[in-house]
Amino acid sequence: MNSQLKKLSFIAVAILCLTPWIQPPVALLLGFVFSLLIGHPFLRYNGKVTKILLQVSIVGLGFGMDIYEAAKTGKTGFWLTVSSIFLTMTLGLLIGYRLKIKRKTSLLIASGTAICGGSAIAAIAPVVDANEEETSVSLATIFILNSVALFLFPYIGTLLELSQQDFGLWAAIAIHDTSSVVGAAQKYGDEALQIATTVKLARALWIIPISLLISVVFKQKKSKLKIPYFIFLFVVAIVLNTYLAIPEVVSSTIVLVSKKGLTLTLFFIGAGLTLTSLKSVGIRPLLQGVLLWIFISISSLYVIINHLF
Known part of the structure; x- marks a missing residue:
């Protein structure tokens, strides 16, 4: 397939993801299949576009929320x-030590699982001065598990007849990346989406104290800390929606566009995955990621179902 046709095909599939017929998990799968069979024609722009689109879409979701409900x-x-x-x-670092995984790789996988996936890895990698290989292996490990979660969690939630509130909370705690959290919750229901987004973004703020703590441990005084400022814009959107008389048609349109933006984000994420990055993972880092994911998924589900918090 020539370059021009490849670009047109990519744009056509991206537009298809904006239609009502494509759900978030399907968009992720479409992106991966496109990358696998044809190749991403805009790969060098993918990371930046995905990041901006995800952040803008999440801020847009704030116009469908109430500040009092969000605080609750x-x-x-x-x-x-x-x-x-x-x-x-703690468990992640212990598993990494037992499996004899490189210290920085183990820390990045543990951080990505504990806080917010790729965003946490991207923030902490420069703090510990991780090299490209350590960062890539960690990101690929987290991405694989994110992809599985996007399909598996809504199925398990339906099977266990979880309420919208319980599923939203579980998704926010047990799924790594914000994109996959909102994708799974969006498939489950609107209430689950609001709860999952709010809790996950509050969780993402822990990047700041964790990064500072790690910089002290690793004695990296000159490292630059990446703060997820878009979370504060998300809060501003909620406040505006609560206290301003924004017409329902306007706020609902913003939320609808934001949801489709998130679906498109997942398509870009899937398209950005290559076989090379998958092959780079290795069995031990993947095992660490899987064991951690099983722990956080089962333990948090048990606590949520039994209302032990």
Whole structure:
């Protein structure tokens, strides 16, 4: 396939993902299949576009939320978030040590699982001065598990007859990347989406204290900390939606566009995955990621179902 036709095909599939017929998990799969069979014609722009689109879409979701409900949700998941982050980080490092995984790779996988997937890895990698291989292996490990979660979690939630609130909380705690959290929750229902987004973004703010703590441990005084500022814009959107008389047709349109933006984001994420990155993972880092993921998924589900928080 020539370059021009490849570009047109990519754009056509991307537009298809904006239609009502394509659900978030399907968009991710379409992106991966396109990358595998044809190749990403805009690969060098993929990372930046994906990041911007994800952040803008999440801020847009804030126009469908109420500040009081969001605060209540954040308070509900606070202690579960704190305990799960530190337990996962500790267990992750222990597993990495036992499996004899490189220290920095182990830390990145543990951080990605504990906080918010690729965003946490991207923030912490420069703090510990991780090289390209260590970062790539960690990102690929997390991506593989994210992809599985996007399909598996809504199925398990339906099977267990989880409420919208319980599923939203579970997705926010147990799925790594924000994109996969909102994708799975969006498939499950609107209430689950609101809860999952709020709790996950509150969780993502833990990048800041964890990164500072790690910089002290690794003695990296000159490292640059990446703060997820878009989360504050998400809060601003919620406040505006709560206190301004924004017409329902406007706010609902913004939320609808944002949801489709998230679906398109997952298509780009899938398209950005290559066989080379998958092959680079290795069995031990993947095993660490899987064991950690099983731990956080089962333990958080047990706590949520039994309302032990």
